[in-house]
Amino acid sequence: MITRKDVQYIAHLSRIHLQESEVEKLTNDLEGILGYIEKLNKLNVSAVKPTSHVLPIENVFRQDIEKPSLNPKDIMKFSTDNDGKGSFKVPQVIE
Amino acid sequence: MKTYETVIGLEVHLQLDTRTKIFCGCVTHFGKDANSQTCPVCLGLPGSLPVLNQKVLEYGMKIGLALNCAINTFVKFDRKNYYYPDLPKAYQISQYDFPIAKKGSLTITTGEQTKKIGITRAHMEEDAGKLIHSPEIKCSLVDYNRTGIPLVEIVSEPDMRSSQEAYDYLTSLKLLMEYLDVSDCDMEKGSLRCDANVSIREAGNQEFGTKTELKNLNSFKAVKAAIDYEVARQIKMVEAGERIVQETRLWNDEKQMTFSMRSKEEAHDYRYFPEPDLVPFTITENDIEKVRKTLPEFPLEKLDRFIRQYQLSDYDANVLVQDKQLAKFFEDCVMQWNAPKKICNWITSVLKQELNKRKINISEMRLTSGYFVGLIKNVEEGVVSNLVGKEILTIMLDTGRTCMSIIEEKGLRQVSDDNALGAIIDTVLVENASIVEQIKGGKESAIGFLVGQAMKKTQGKANPKKIGELIKGRFQNG
Numbered sequence: 001m002i003t004r005k006d007v008q009y010i011a012h013l014s015r016i017h018l019q020e021s022e023v024e025k026l027t028n029d030l031e032g033i034l035g036y037i038e039k040l041n042k043l044n045v046s047a048v049k050p051t052s053h054v055l056p057i058e059n060v061f062r063q064d065i066e067k068p069s070l071n072p073k074d075i076m077k078f079s080t081d082n083d084g085k086g087s088f089k090v091p092q093v094i095e
Numbered sequence: 096m097k098t099y100e101t102v103i104g105l106e107v108h109l110q111l112d113t114r115t116k117i118f119c120g121c122v123t124h125f126g127k128d129a130n131s132q133t134c135p136v137c138l139g140l141p142g143s144l145p146v147l148n149q150k151v152l153e154y155g156m157k158i159g160l161a162l163n164c165a166i167n168t169f170v171k172f173d174r175k176n177y178y179y180p181d182l183p184k185a186y187q188i189s190q191y192d193f194p195i196a197k198k199g200s201l202t203i204t205t206g207e208q209t210k211k212i213g214i215t216r217a218h219m220e221e222d223a224g225k226l227i228h229s230p231e232i233k234c235s236l237v238d239y240n241r242t243g244i245p246l247v248e249i250v251s252e253p254d255m256r257s258s259q260e261a262y263d264y265l266t267s268l269k270l271l272m273e274y275l276d277v278s279d280c281d282m283e284k285g286s287l288r289c290d291a292n293v294s295i296r297e298a299g300n301q302e303f304g305t306k307t308e309l310k311n312l313n314s315f316k317a318v319k320a321a322i323d324y325e326v327a328r329q330i331k332m333v334e335a336g337e338r339i340v341q342e343t344r345l346w347n348d349e350k351q352m353t354f355s356m357r358s359k360e361e362a363h364d365y366r367y368f369p370e371p372d373l374v375p376f377t378i379t380e381n382d383i384e385k386v387r388k389t390l391p392e393f394p395l396e397k398l399d400r401f402i403r404q405y406q407l408s409d410y411d412a413n414v415l416v417q418d419k420q421l422a423k424f425f426e427d428c429v430m431q432w433n434a435p436k437k438i439c440n441w442i443t444s445v446l447k448q449e450l451n452k453r454k455i456n457i458s459e460m461r462l463t464s465g466y467f468v469g470l471i472k473n474v475e476e477g478v479v480s481n482l483v484g485k486e487i488l489t490i491m492l493d494t495g496r497t498c499m500s501i502i503e504e505k506g507l508r509q510v511s512d513d514n515a516l517g518a519i520i521d522t523v524l525v526e527n528a529s530i531v532e533q534i535k536g537g538k539e540s541a542i543g544f545l546v547g548q549a550m551k552k553t554q555g556k557a558n559p560k561k562i563g564e565l566i567k568g569r570f571q572n573g
C-alpha cells in the first residue's frame with residue numbers, strides 16, 4: 001500500500017518538488033504499478049532465467065589505455081558557476 | 096562495575112593503481128589541475144556510456160583471492176543513489192548483490208597471537224570527486240579528477256575486539272595489498288581510506304549493541320584513537336542509562352574526539368538498482384586460475400620462508416618482510432653472497448637507519464645490491480674496520496660509488512700491519528705516561544683508554560681488537 005507519505009519521501013530523496021495534486025496522482029499511479037508487479041509475483045516463473053540486463057550480452061571491456069581528457073576551460077563553459085581556475089563552484093556543503 | 100566487549104568491523108577503500116579510470120580513458124594521476132582529467136563519462140554528461148576497465152576486474156579478482164575469498168562467477172554493477180556535489184551523476188556506480196568477491200579471511204598478528212578476521216566481501220566501485228570548502232566565500236569548489244578512479248571496498252566481519260586488533264588488521268591488509276601491487280596504499284594521498292563500525296556489549300552477551308560508523312580517519316593512528324574514544328563514549332552512555340543512536344560520526348584529529356554528522360543521515364536510503372549502462376560479467380574457473388597464477392608470495396609465506404631458509408630470527412625476518420622492496424633487496428644480496436645473517440644485520444641495523452635519516456625508501460637509494468655486498472665483504476675480510484665500513488656506506492649512498500674506489504681514494508684500508516701499529520702505540524704510551532703508570536699499578540681497565548687513543552690516531556682505520564692485544568702485550572713484556 002503506497003501512502004502519500006511514501007511519495008513525499010521518495011520525492012524528497014530525488015529532489016523533486018511536487019504540487020499537492022501531483023502527490024495525489026503519483027500515489028495512485030505508484031499503487032497501480034505495484035499492483036501490476038504483485039500480479040507478476042503470483043506467476044510461476046521457476047522455468048524462467050532471471051534477467052539482470054535487457055541486452056543478451058556480457059563481458060564488455062575496455063583496455064587500460066588512456067584517452068585525452070577534456071580541457072577544463074571548455075568544461076567550465078557549461079558550469080553554472082566556477083572559480084575561474086577550473087573548479088566548479090557550488091553552494092557551500094559542510095561535511 | 097560491568098565489563099564490556101568492543102566489537103569492530105572495518106570498511107577499507109583502496110584506490111587501484113591503474114593507468115586510467117574505471118569506466119573511461121582519463122588518467123588517474125594525483126594532484127593535477129582541477130578537472131583536467133575528466134571527460135563526458137566521469138563528468139556524467141548525458142549520452143555518455145561507461146565501459147569497464149579490464150584491469151580493474153583483474154585487480155578485484157587478485158584482491159579477492161589474496162583475501163581467501165570466493166570469486167563470484169556472475170558479477171554486475173548497481174547504482175547507489177544520493178545527492179552530493181562530489182557525485183556528478185547523483186549516483187555512484189558500485190556493486191550491490193553480486194560483488195567480485197565474498198566470504199574470505201585475513202590473518203592478523205597482535206602481540207604473540209594470530210587471529211583470523213572474516214572478510215564479508217570486496218566490491219568494485221568508482222571514487223567520488225573532491226570538494227574544497229571555502230568558508231570565506233561561502234561556497235564549495237568541486238574537482239572531478241578523482242571521480243571514476245577505481246576503488247575496491249573491502250568489508251570485514253565485526254570480528255575485531257580491540258582498537259589494537261583494528262590497527263593490526265589495517266597493517267596486515269596494507270602490507271598484503273602492497274605485495275599484490277594493486278595500489279600504492281598511501282593514506283596521505285587518500286589511496287587507502289578506512290571507516291570503522293564500532294559497538295559495545297556486555298561481556299558474554301551474544302547480541303550486538305547499536306553501532307556507530309566512524310569516518311574521517313586519516314591515519315592508522317587516528318583509527319585506533321577514534322575507536323578508543325568511541326568505546327569510552329559508548330560505555331559512558333550505557334552506564335548513564337542512555338541509548339546509543341546509530342549514526343555516522345566524524346573523527347576530529349585536532350580535538351581527538353568524534354562528532355555526530357547528522358546532516359547526511361537520510362542519504363542512507365541509497366535505492367540500489369542494477370546499472371543498465373553496463374552489461375553483466377561472467378567469470379570462468381579458467382579466468383580465476385589465470386589470475387591465481389599471477390599472485391606473488393604473500394607476506395606471511397615469505398616470513399615463514401625467511402625464518403626457515405635463512406635461519407633469521409622472527410624479529411629480523413619480520414623487519415625485512417614488512418617492506419616488500421627491502422625483502423627483495425635482501426634476497427638479491429644473498430644470491431650474490433650466501434651470508435644471510437650478516438647481510439640481514441647490515442640491512443636492518445645500518446642501512447635502514449641511513450635510509451630513515453635520508454627519508455627515502457630502498458627503491459630510491461643509489462646503492463645496488465652488488466655494491467652493498469662488496470662493502471660487507473670488505474668489512475668481513477678485515478680490509479676496513481666495522482666503523483669505517485659504516486662511514487663508507489654513507490658515502491656510497493650519497494655518491495653511488497663502489498666501496499673499493501672510496502677505500503682507495505680516501506686511504507681507508509684498515510691498518511693491521513704490526514710495525515705501523517707498533518709505532519702508533521709507542522707514541523700513545525709516551526703521550527699518556529700517567530695512565531701507563533696506573534696500569535702498571537694494577538688498574539688494567541685503563542687499557543681501554545689507550546686503545547681509544549690509538550684508534551683516534553689511525554682515524555678509526557685500525558682493528559681495535561688487534562690494538563688491544565698489542566697494548567696488552569707491551570705490559571706483559573714489562
